[in-house]
Amino acid sequence: xxxxxxxxxxxxxxxxxxxxxxxxxxxxxxxxxxxxxxxxxxxxxxxxxxxxxxxxxxxxxxxxxxxxxxxxxxxxxxxxxxxxxxxxxxxxxxxxxxxxxxxxxxxxxxxxxxxxxxxxxxxxxxxxxxxxxxxxxxxxxxxxxxxxxxxxxxxxxxxxxxxxxxxxxxxxxxxxxxxxxxxxxxxxxxxxxxxxxxxxxxxxxxxxxxxxxxxxxxxxxxxxxxxxxxxxxxxxxxxxxxxxxxxxxxxxxxxxxxxxxxxxxxxxxxxxxxxxxxxxxxxxxxxxxxxxxxxxxxxxxxxxxxxxxxxxxxxxxxxxxxxxxxxxxxxxxxxxxxxxxxxxxxxxxxxxxxxxxxxxxxxxxxxxxxxxxxxxxxxxxxxxxxxxxxxxxxxxxxxxxxxxxxxxx
Amino acid sequence: xxxxxxxxxxxxxxxxxxxxxxxxxxxxxxxxxxxxxxxxxxxxxxxxxxxxxxxxxxxxxxxxxxxxxxxxxxxxx
Numbered sequence: 001x002x003x004x005x006x007x008x009x010x011x012x013x014x015x016x017x018x019x020x021x022x023x024x025x026x027x028x029x030x031x032x033x034x035x036x037x038x039x040x041x042x043x044x045x046x047x048x049x050x051x052x053x054x055x056x057x058x059x060x061x062x063x064x065x066x067x068x069x070x071x072x073x074x075x076x077x078x079x080x081x082x083x084x085x086x087x088x089x090x091x092x093x094x095x096x097x098x099x100x101x102x103x104x105x106x107x108x109x110x111x112x113x114x115x116x117x118x119x120x121x122x123x124x125x126x127x128x129x130x131x132x133x134x135x136x137x138x139x140x141x142x143x144x145x146x147x148x149x150x151x152x153x154x155x156x157x158x159x160x161x162x163x164x165x166x167x168x169x170x171x172x173x174x175x176x177x178x179x180x181x182x183x184x185x186x187x188x189x190x191x192x193x194x195x196x197x198x199x200x201x202x203x204x205x206x207x208x209x210x211x212x213x214x215x216x217x218x219x220x221x222x223x224x225x226x227x228x229x230x231x232x233x234x235x236x237x238x239x240x241x242x243x244x245x246x247x248x249x250x251x252x253x254x255x256x257x258x259x260x261x262x263x264x265x266x267x268x269x270x271x272x273x274x275x276x277x278x279x280x281x282x283x284x285x286x287x288x289x290x291x292x293x294x295x296x297x298x299x300x301x302x303x304x305x306x307x308x309x310x311x312x313x314x315x316x317x318x319x320x321x322x323x324x325x326x327x328x329x330x331x332x333x334x335x336x337x338x339x340x341x342x343x344x345x346x347x348x349x350x351x352x353x354x355x356x357x358x359x360x361x362x363x364x365x366x367x368x369x370x371x372x373x374x375x376x377x378x379x380x381x382x383x384x385x386x387x388x389x390x391x392x393x394x395x396x397x398x399x400x401x402x403x404x405x406x407x408x409x
Numbered sequence: 410x411x412x413x414x415x416x417x418x419x420x421x422x423x424x425x426x427x428x429x430x431x432x433x434x435x436x437x438x439x440x441x442x443x444x445x446x447x448x449x450x451x452x453x454x455x456x457x458x459x460x461x462x463x464x465x466x467x468x469x470x471x472x473x474x475x476x477x478x479x480x481x482x483x484x485x486x
Contacts, residue, residue, distance in 0.1 A: 064429075064474075103446045107432055281436065345473040352474075355429040360448065363436075 006043055010309065015046035016295050016318060017077065019175060021392035028392055029291070029335075032323040040307030041317075047076040050297075050316040051309070056327035056347070058307040059319040062298055064352040066090050069298035069317065071354055075394055076297060076318065078183065079170045081190040084243040085236055087354055092226065094353060097240070100223045104214055107360040113152070114364060120147050121372045129376060132407035133383075137400055140369075141256035142249075148365060149248035153241075154213025155200070166193045167246045171395050193245070194238045201237050215241070247358055250395050251293045252365050255348075257388065257398030258291040259284075259370060262337050264382050264403070269339045274378045277371055283339035284366045289346035290337055292321035295394040296350060321347050322396070380405040417482040418456035421465055425449065427476035434468050434477060441468070456482075 012035055021028045032054065035042050040055040053059050062069045072088040083089065086097035103109070124143055128134040146160050155163070169189035173182025203209035204219045219237060222229045232240070263270040273283050298317045303310060311317065324347045326334040331341075349356035356362070373380070380403045382388065389400040421434075421441055430448040434441075441454045441464075457465055462479075469477045 060473075099447065102430075102448055106446050106448045107435070107444045108446070285433075342467070343470040345471065347473065349431065351431075352429055355431065360432060363432075 006309070010039055010042050012038065012042045012044055012052065014042075014044045014052060016320075017046075017173075017393050019392055022390040022396070026388075026390040028390075028396060029322060029326060032320050033326060035320070036323050036327065039309075041309045041311075043309075048316070050076065050318055051311055053307065053317055053319040054323045055307070056324040056330040059321065059324040059347060060351055061306065062317065062319055063296070063347070063350055063354070066094070066353055068301055068304050070301050071296070071298055073299065073316070074297040076316070077173065077186070079186060079394075080239065080242055081187055083239060084246075085239040087243055091353055096223050096225050097232075097236075098353065098357070100221050101218070101240075101357055104217055104221075105357050105360060110360040110364055113148070113361070114368065116151070117144075117148055117365060118368050118372065120144060121369055125372060125376055129408045133402070133404045135400060136260055136403050137253065137257060137398055141253045141260075141398070141401070144256065144369060145249055145252035145365060148361070149245075152213075152361075153215050153244070153248075154211055155215070159196075162192070162196070163245055163249065165189070167242075167249055170242075170246060171250065172391065172393050175391075190242070193242055197238045197241045198234065200241075201234050244358075246395070247356070248361075250397055251356075251358075252362050254291070254293040254395070254397035255287060255362070255366055256369055257390075257401050259287040259366070260373075260380060260401060260403060261382065261388055261398075262287065262290055264380055266337045269337050270374070270378075272339055273370065273374045277374070279339055280367055280370045280374075282342065282344070284363060284370060285344045285346065286337060286339050286341050287366065287370075288348040289325045289331070289341070289344055291396070292325050292346070292348035293396050294321050294348070294350065295319070295396070296321065296354075297394070318394070321350065376408050377405045418458060419462060419465060419482055420454065420456045420480045421452050421468060422478045422480045423450050423452060424476045424478070427474045428472075429474050429476075431473055433471050433473070437471065438464060438468055441465070 014031065014035060021031055035052060036054040040053065040058040042052050042054065044050055044052055053062055070090050072083055074084065074088050086094050089097065121144060124140050128139050147157065150157050150160060166189040169185050174185050200215060201219060204216050222231055273279050296319050300311045300313055300315045302313050328334050349359040383402040383404060386402045388398055390398050428449055432444060432448060435444045435450050441457060442450045443453045445451050465479050469479060
């Protein structure tokens with residue numbers, strides 16, 4: 001990577017995997033704001049060197065131009081021991097997989113899940129409402145997407161802990177460990193989950209597993225490739241299921257936590273939701289905007305000029321979606337939470353061909369959770385002496401979030 | 410719901426090459442724009458009464474891909 005002509009001011013000390021970005025206190029957005037102030041595209045020497053795109057316009061441009069910015073590798077670390085499918089494929093190949101998956105996650109199909117999701121939400125709240133306190137992550141934000149997603153895929157809830165552990169390791173490595181330790185752990189985690197999916201795929205193919213789950217539908221859906229129609233191979237399926245698992249379990253957990261944190265810190269905004277449940281849809285978009293979970297990666301396929309710098313063919317980039325969402329050129333008072341913000345063209349689900357395929361499910365989970373929480377526990381508070389614990393990496397999130405509230409039935 | 414094409418009524422247009430299926434438009438105005446089974450928007454109101462013009466403009470504004478526009482009134486009707 002050529003950085004010889006790069007002015008010093010554009011070289012920043014920033015590693016998205018550096019846990020001090022989130023611990024002991026989450027300063028990720030402040031650090032991102034500092035990068036954004038330097039320029040739309042800056043450079044970090046971490047992970048062999050990579051560009052960091054910080055502003056809305058340039059991030060949108062990168063996401064919408066897969067010919068120039070390949071989505072492989074999407075991760076600065078080898079999280080999936082190879083490509084995640086379909087996110088790390090480029091069009092036209094990517095399009096075949098995407099078109100096969102998209103109908104399975106369509107807004108109408110996801111809407112049919114609403115009654116079941118609302119039941120799960122209320123079952124979870126029932127378990128702690130009378131206590132007046134809860135650890136919101138383990139008792140709600142982790143459980144909700146896990147239960148919803150595993151039920152949708154038809155994967156046993158008893159295996160939830162294994163799914164959580166393997167995806168945690170894939171994303172975060174070994175917190176506090178060396179890079180080698182993390183790499184070894186990632187490889188072992190990927191092998192474990194690929195072995196697990198192998199048994200599921202074999203079971204569906206042999207007719208031993210007969211339930212009509214999303215998993216079976218994906219396995220049995222013929223895909224129209226450029227050179228004919230075929231089923232996905234076993235390895236393609238493992239790489240797709242692993243991606244769906246990470247996306248399904250982790251991102252909604254983070255957004256639910258950020259909803260509680262930001263609304264507890266903005267009681268006036270919360271009151272608007274409590275007083276008028278019709279505000280929830282717009283409020284969900286604002287929660288999504290104020291803290292986006294994902295930091296996506298791209299690699300330049302040619303020399304290209306963007307944001308005043310020349311990026312060379314083969315250079316790696318990351319785009320900070322959470323930084324695009326706080327760009328004052330796109331959003332008025334971007335650091336302010338406004339539950340009625342309109343328009344709100346946030347990029348939390350990305351943009352362009354790789355835009356989050358699970359967004360319709362995520363929105364439903366967030367909307368119904370916001371409705372029930374503000375109906376049943378409208379005065380939740382953070383616990384000052386036991387503050388939230390967040391984490392950085394390319395999927396930001398929350399590990400622990402103690403809350404108190406007036407006990408409810 | 411379909412409304413009849415009328416004189417001097419604008420309609421919504423989707424640029425499918427720009428659309429990435431965010432779904433904000435059909436979430437906000439399902440009687441004007443619905444989703445297909447891939448999650449992309451399909452305009453279902455051939456035209457929209459002039460008094461809902463503000464709503465059309467708001468839809469255009471909310472699209473992160475700038476894929477929506479308002480088609481001026483047509484002469485047919």
